[in-house]
Amino acid sequence: MSAPNKSFDPVEVEALKPEAVERALDEALAALAAAADLGALHEAEIAHAKDRSPLALANREIGALPPAAKAEAGKRVGQARAAVARAVAERRTVLEAERDARVLVEESVDVTLPWDRAPRGGRHPLTTLAERVGEVFSALGWEVTEGPEVEAEWMNFDALNISRDHPARSPQDTFFVRTPGVDPNDPTHTERDSLILRTQTSPVQIRTMLKRQPPLHMVCIGRTFRTDALDATHTPVFNQIEGLVVDEGIGMADLKGTLDHFVKAMFGAGLATRLRPNYFPFTEPSAELDLQCFVCHGASVGDPDHPCRTCSSEGWIELGGCGVVNPRVLVSAGIDPERYSGFAFGIGLERTLMFRHGIADMHDIVEGDIRFTLPFGVEI
Amino acid sequence: MRVPLSWLREYVDLPEGLTGRELAERLIPAGFEVETVHESGAGLTGPLVVGQVLEIEELTGFKKPIRYCQVQVGPEPADVRGIVCGARNFAVGDKIVAALPGAVLPGDFKIAARSTYDHVSDGMICSARELGLGEDHSGIIVLPTDVQVGADAIELLGIRDAVLDIAVTTDRGYCLSMRGMAREAAIVYGRTLRDPALLDVPAPTQGGYPVVLADPLGCDRFVARAVRGIDPLATSPLWLQRRIQLAGMRPISLIVDITNYVMLEIGQPLHAYDLGRLTGTITVRRAEAGEKLTTLDDAERALDPDDLLITDESGPIGLAGVMGGASTEVHAGTVDVLIEAAHFDPGSISRTARRHKLQSEASRRFERSVDPNAAAAAAQRAVDLLVLLGYGTAAPEVTVASTRPHAAAPIVIDAGLPGRVAGLAYPRETVVRRLQEVGCTVEGADRLSVTPPSWRPDLTDPNDLAEEVIRLEGYDRIPMRLPVAPRGRGLTLRQRLHRRVGHALADAGYVEVLNYPFVGDAEFDAMGVPADDARRDALALVNPISDEQPYLRTTLLPGLFATLRRNVGRGMTDVALFETGLVYQPRPGASAPPRLSVAHRPSDEELAVLEAALPDQPRHVAAVLTGARENAGWWGAGREATWADAVEAARTVAAACNAELTVDQAQYEPWHPGRCAVLSLDERIVGYAGELHPKVLEALGLPPRTCAMELNLDVLVPASEVPVTAELVSGFPLASVDVALVVSQEVPAADVESALVAGAGPLLEAIRLFDVYEGERIEQGTKSLAFALRLRAQDRTLKADEVAAVREAAVASATRHTGAVLRG
């Protein structure tokens, strides 16, 4: 910027002469009109409308004029610059419209082209189901617990009122870990117990009770082992959902309410559950939990023309066992049965998964074929 | 237990027209799992009548001998039909079963008059199989002489029946009998039971067959009754055969059928000895070492000192409660028998049955407890039937050897207990009535003194009595109530972390699998695991699923390798798998777990001893990958998975745990010796990652360049508990400098980087290795590593000379520690 110069004659400031301003304006408008695309417009704008343009430079000289001349010169230059700015905007509108109509069309691609550059992963549905079950009970304020898979017999059997002669305690049903000095085929002749692979998640009940006094509200979802051969509905390595509540005044009504809540969370509302008397050493009374068949809702019973594969036309599906904790179990775990009572349940996770997702064959769950697992994604 | 409805009706007046399915619907809520209801004779309609053969004309000239019979099928003289028959086991005068035209036999076999063998056959003479009464097709049914000609044979033979197959729970041994099931049916329908064990039984006498109970705990009662002069030609009547058959057993001979029939009826297993084959006093005792016994199935069995035996002076003559011996077996010529009705210890019987893999109808019942007070009645019932059907004579002597009376102790319960257990109040009268219905004696007002019946040894605790009341009142009547838990703390950090790890790996393209935890030597061998490696020190199973995989895994890799191979074998070329799960590491010197009491809580010391016997069971995470990590496509080339992806998978897991792993070069099986990273956290080894050894891949049948990683997740958990301290974010400008350093090839990049970091000091904001060059432009045996350093101060804009000083210091440190030379 030039410094103010009082002795300077304003008429002598060439750039502010009306002809000069008019010439600059004409040149600017011609250049803008000639801009063929947005790039050329941008250049023309820099040349004629921005800080280095003749009109902008002329504008700077106004300060050098004596006060009387400032107003007129300012108005002249200002009008010219406004006209240029308008012309820029008009030309931009035209050119943008042209670009939108032609150039973007030319740039279009096939967005249906596949993009599987990074292969997708997925979680096993048993894991995601286990997590979901854990959340259902966690939301009720229950503790989600865990325990060892290789267990001592006492935790898996004795403490649960399963006597030494119980058939489930033999190597026909239970995996025995080689343990020095113990012959599992001859339980009468040894002083010490064997290590085993837990046959149920119930030892986690015992561990929870040994650790703390009631009130106890816990669920454990974990791996269990029995010597079944792998077939369409059995696997030697499977998962159980174990629940336990011990508190004052707990009865079968609490068990029924809890199971109903769980079934609704897993299978949706509108399906009946029923408890059927059964026998387990660790609960008394004991019951089998049946869920109304969600495929036929019981309509297939006695209707040989419309058999149901899911429930074998029985109308009900066995989900697991449950009952009131046998007071003997409370005693083994150091809980006063006169004051406290409880309920427990054990439900097969694989069965729940098979029913919930229509899986016909256990092999699919066990084999780890990615074609089975991937469609489940990361949540179910 | 198979329960024929017609047989049940003998003891309970069930409603007229009751169907098997209706009965099942009532028994299921009472605790009896009815597996099937078999409608016997459902596919059969008459006319099916008793006929008498009047004449037989033998037809010859056919491929086999054929008979043309004149059969009287009704009371009128005109009711005679000509029927062609291929069987030969009958004579003129025999009474037979004739299906007349219009009848339909099982299998939709319609009977009509038809021409055959040059005669018109006006009906059919039936065999047992044709009527669905069994498998016997050796000849036609010959009926007893006293049946009425023309009578309805469907009725007579009991062809139409419903049989309920009931899975009796192990605590309800009494329901392995018609007597027990009839009691339950009577309760359900509110009718009276006619108890078949309520018989007139003569008192024990002197002079009966001598019996000694040498093991009073194993056998506390032994009733012996003799019946002499049985007609060896006498056979079981049809009704008896039919009932045994419907109950799922096979008719064999009159004597055996009677013992089975009484067992089915009363629940007391019986054994019949050929009296003439017994030698002296019967002693019930444990086996002695080295003793042997040939059982009824002709198997010679080496006996265990825990086996309870029936012996006479010749030696063992039976495995008590499980199976009789061959030497004293009844046979076709037996005329004198000794009936045994004994009571054995359930545990002993179950051990013997398991030990010898001999599950018999008798052992099944003894294992689940048999009513000790029904032994005498059962023996009497057998004697009565042998006299009635076998024309024998009952010996007047009655042997009852008994070591203790069977009187159950009363259980005292509060009348409100069943209501509290259920969560539903029952009136006192209901509680008392239900307990009486199952056979208990009940005394008292609010405190009830309840004495269970002799057939219910399972009723020992107050809750057992509560269950009887609750199940008979119906589980369906119990209301629903959701218990209120105290405020919870949600998932533990460890649980949340396990989830995060799973999600992180899935998001990174890995597919989760859950493998069986069984491994074998062959897998360790293929992995090149040395003989003295800790991973070989695995727990072994006594009874593995497969002898090839007797161990419990100490590493997740073998399972992942097998699953990867399966996927590749099924045509998948680009596979990335992961698993998280427990591995099992025996503790050195651990002893077997102690036997602890169940009468009270074990002490903390006892529990500590138990815990010490368990193996360590840390949770591991492992991954394997092969094929493309990035697919080729229209965007360009893909990228094969490399060792770096495996190390990155480990870093992904660590990042999910807020932990940063230190990576060092390592050599560890089954990895490639030059492409294996050991990953550690605070000097502790967490795991390994890299490309697998080519020899291992070949041995495992996996594609070349397959990569893997495995980490101990438990080590990472505590790391995530350390809270992150926030960095102060500087607003001053950034100064970037690059350095290229030439180092010897074997110097790890990580060492150069940490030396640069140490030398650069606090002004270093970040450092990143952005290029590695090996080639002609530098000396052979060296590599050039190019790092970008981002420098920034907290309190000022860095000046050019400060930046230069930091760069110089960083390079100097790298030179000092790794011999790095600034690349010109």
Ligand SMILES: [Zn+2]
């Ligand atoms: Zn159904």
